Amino acid sequence: MIFSNAKRIFAAMAVALGLGLSSQIAIADQNAGKADIVDTAVEAGAFQTLVAAVKAAGLVDTLKGEGPFTVFAPTDDAFAKLPAGTVEDLLKPENKDQLVAVLTYHVVPGKVMSSDIAGKKLAAETVQGGKVAIDATSGVTVDQASVVTADIETSNGVIHVIDSVILPK
Structure with missing residues (x-):
């Protein structure tokens, strides 16, 4: 059970990091050419x-x-x-x-x-x-x-x- 929760937490962190990276890329794309x-x-x-x-x-x-x-x-x-x-x-x-x-x-x-x-x-x-x-x-x-x-x-x-x-x- 603890191992299962750790997997979920790790997965949630990976998604959050991915979303953060995606938003940084989107901001960089918006500023590209500026x-x-x-x-x-x-x-x-x-x-x-x-x-x-x-x-x-x-x-x-x-x-x-x-x-x-x-x-x-x-x-x-x-x-x-x-x-x-x-x-x-x-x-x-x-x-x-x-x-x-x-x-x-x-x-x-x-x-x-x-x-x-x-x-x-x-x-x-x-x-x-x-x-x-x-x-x-x-x-x-x-x-x-x-x-x-x-x-x-x-x-x-x-x-x-x-x-x-x-x-x-």
């Missing part, structure tokens, strides 16, 4: 050029700030589409103002989810001051770049991954 914009880009691994450019432009603290921001983030492959030498030239200290202009053209104030613009054509003012043309009537394009992954939520906004670098007019 790093800030910069840390999310670093963790993704496909934005090394973008992250290097953000650092060279001195925008890390801004994009780690409170926000919210909507970032149209070009992948490393998107940067590779630019003419040879373009990225290297932009990263030079003497071209910092131009680099800042290009990067801030990829950022819209506020948190804009794909569901907010579905089926619409609009122009959104960027942090740089120019306007990007957004067409969400059939897929989503921003200027001439296609959004390949939308709605990556971060603690201070959202990232939409694009397949080309967009340039201010």
